[in-house]
Each structure stands twice: as structure tokens, then as C-alpha cells.
Amino acid sequence: MPPAAPIAPLLGPALGLSAVLFTLGVAGVLLRRNAIVLFMCIELMLNAVNLAFIALAQLQGVGGQIMVFFVMTVAAAEAAVGLAIILAIFRHNQSVDLQNVNLLHG
């Protein structure tokens, strides 16, 4: 019999909220063609994953919070590089519509 685990009452709702936010992010990536909105949806997905990490860190120790720290760093780096790429694409064909981005189409 393992020792009784501490009960975190908000664990379930937080995991559910995390799933809802992640799905909204995926739906946004699938639905929109605007590259900037697409990037915002990716940030939304990263935030949802952060929420899951923090919810589980209530029971599993501080490692989850440290992982969130690293995810935030990666998200910031990704936003900087991604927005620079969007700027380059916009200068190339005067639009951020992803339908016009087919340079590698062959």
C-alpha cells in the first residue's frame, strides 16, 4: 500500500482546460491561413502544455515548473525566429497568406 498521495483538487479541471486550449490551438492551425495567426495558435498550444506541466507539478515536485521555464525559453526563441521568417516571406511576395508560400513545391 503506497502512502496516501496528496490530493490536488484542481488537477482534473486544470488538465481538462489544458486539453481544451491545446485543441483550440490545433483547430486554429488547421483552420487559418494567415501565418501570424498560425504562430499565435502555436503559442497557445505551448501555453496549454505549460498548464499541464504546472498542474502535475502540484503532485510530482518542482521539476514540472522547471520544464515550463525551458518551454518558455524555447517559445521566445521560436517566436523571434518565426516572425523574422514571416517578415522575409512578406518581403518576398507581399502577403502572409500561406497559400502563396510554395517555393519548395518543386
Next chain:
Amino acid sequence: MTEIVFYILAAAAVVGAALCVLQRSPIASALWLMTTMFSLACIFVLLGAQLIGILQVLVYVGAVLVLFLFVVMLLNLSHEGSDLRGPWGVGAAVVVIGLLAVELFGLWQYTPARLAREVAQAPQLADPRLAFPAALSMHAVATPNVVEDLAAPLFQTYLIPFEVTSVLLLAAAVGAVVLAKRRI
């Protein structure tokens, strides 16, 4: 009381995320995303991660979203029509949302006690102190403190990943400057 606050913040986060996806103008999307991120920062505080909540406001709202708004301003986008994808994209989104419904139905069956028990019984991941043995000689400080609880493992156990992060940020900064400067 905490749960009522949590549900209010969760509703704000979901509404903000949905409107972020559905709004036509990128500026409106960015501002609704800000609502979501602020609500999530408050939820992080409720869940006992005060430092991460503050970092969320500083990094996401203060840096990433301002960067988004700057880029939208720089691009001077014309007001085009709807930019929704064709039927394939909509179908895929409906499938994903259906999967979410199944998943939430599974989660609905759990009581908090059962969830906590199963999480506690889940297989433990590898001990980070063994994965990064360079930090083994250092001692953990055992003072209860919001910042120290996070900082002590970060600078002792996770020292090597932390240093690697600095290389990542340097590469991202150089890459962003190169990409935005040159004509590609």
C-alpha cells in the same frame, strides 16, 4: 472559493482562445490571446506556481505578444476576405475537436482522489541528478521559499540544460537578425 476563481479564469481563457482562432483581424487575435495568457498566469498562481505566473506575464505578454503586435504593425496588411482553409482543413478541425470530446469524457470519470492516486503511481522518470551527473556534488538547499524552490534545482540539478538554453537564445537572436535583415 479557489475553485470558483479557477472556473471564472478558465472560462476567460477558453473564450479568449476561441476568439483568437476565429477573429479575422490579426490585431484582434493578438489581443484575445493576451486575455488567455493573463488568465493562464492567474491560474498558474492558483496552482502554486507563483514565479511561473509572473514569468508568464513578463515573457509572453510582455515580450512575445508585443513582438507579434510589432510585426503586424510593420507588415501593414491589407484587409482581405476570410482566410479560412478549404473543406479539408475544416474537416480535420472537426475530427480534432471530436477527439477532444472523447478525451474530456474520459477525464470526467475521474474523482480528484483517483486522479491523484494514479498520477502518484505513474512510473517515475529518470532521476535528473543521474542524467546530469556534473551537478551531483552540490547540495540542495532546503528552505521553503517560492523563488528558491525553483532556483535551487534550476542552478544545481538542471545546470547543464540551463547553460545550453543560453546557446539556444544566442542562436535565435543571431538567426532572427540575419533572417530579417537580408533579402531572401
